[in-house]
Amino acid sequence: MGADFASAAARAAHIAQGLGWTPDIFWAATPADLRLALGPPPETPGDGDVLRRLMEAYPDG
DSSP: OHHHHHHHHHHHHHHHHHHTOOHHHHHHOOHHHHHHHHOSOSSOOOOHHHHHHHHHHSOOO
16 A cells, blocks of 8 residues: 555645645545546547547448
8 A cells, every 4th residue: 555655645745836836735625626626538529420420431341
């Protein structure tokens, strides 16, 4: 368990540094604060048009 905690703590420090947050700000933040600070996911799910184009481009035969 110690190695897992050390790894998680290192990741937390890296994230806090990347956001420019002090340790106090990071540890006081809620999961919602962190999601907001990190921004939206890189891709949003496609809609029906995206699925149709993919099915046309990659038919199963």
